[in-house]
Amino acid sequence: MIRALLICLLNLAAAAAFAQEPAPAPGSPAPESSAAPEAPAQPKAWNSMSPQQQQLLHGYQDNWNSLPPERQQALARGSQRWLTMTPEQRAGAQQRFAQWRAMPPEQRQLLRQRWQQFKALPPERQQRVREQFNRFRQMPPERREQLREQWRQMTPEQRRRVMQRAPPRAALPHAGGQHHYPR
Numbered sequence: 001m002i003r004a005l006l007i008c009l010l011n012l013a014a015a016a017a018f019a020q021e022p023a024p025a026p027g028s029p030a031p032e033s034s035a036a037p038e039a040p041a042q043p044k045a046w047n048s049m050s051p052q053q054q055q056l057l058h059g060y061q062d063n064w065n066s067l068p069p070e071r072q073q074a075l076a077r078g079s080q081r082w083l084t085m086t087p088e089q090r091a092g093a094q095q096r097f098a099q100w101r102a103m104p105p106e107q108r109q110l111l112r113q114r115w116q117q118f119k120a121l122p123p124e125r126q127q128r129v130r131e132q133f134n135r136f137r138q139m140p141p142e143r144r145e146q147l148r149e150q151w152r153q154m155t156p157e158q159r160r161r162v163m164q165r166a167p168p169r170a171a172l173p174h175a176g177g178q179h180h181y182p183r
Contacts, residue, residue, distance in 0.1 A: 041070040042069055043072060044076045046065075049076055050083075055077040056082060060075060
């Protein structure tokens with residue numbers, strides 16, 4: 001379960017330009033405020049995109065004007081993001097997208113829901129989650145698996161308590177220290 005959430009943070013960013021649900025890349029600035037309703041997305045004119053973006057999105061050209069404005073905007077943002085990636089970043093994104101497409105629809109829906117839950121967190125909490133995720137990724141594989149196993153053996157109540165008591169980054173042990181709860 002925690003692994004699915006962690007994979008979600010990586011996969012949805014890469015798949016956003018192509019999947020049905022647009023999502024910002026991890027590490028991107030949080031939305032300004034979730035309290036104020038967002039203004040409706042404005043349609044994106046095909047001709048307003050660069051020739052490189054149009055080439056990437058050529059499969060959408062014939063039905064571009066029938067796409068919802070939110071989808072047009074997401075595709076335009078995703079194509080622009082793709083154009084700024086290095087070849088290594090593109091290869092990683094393609095690999096993550098292949099993993100996303102291989103997931104059963106139920107698992108993709110669950111990950112979309114978790115992504116929405118993450119986006120609903122206050123910006124400070126989102127940052128903590130990102131930091132904890134990055135620290136988790138830097139751990140040796142054996143330690144990550146040990147933490148996953150501990151997490152799997154916890155009850156939902158135990159997991160909730162662990163997540164509530166997780167200290168801010170400044171209070172955590174430095175590299176090499178033992179962590180007493182999964183990240």
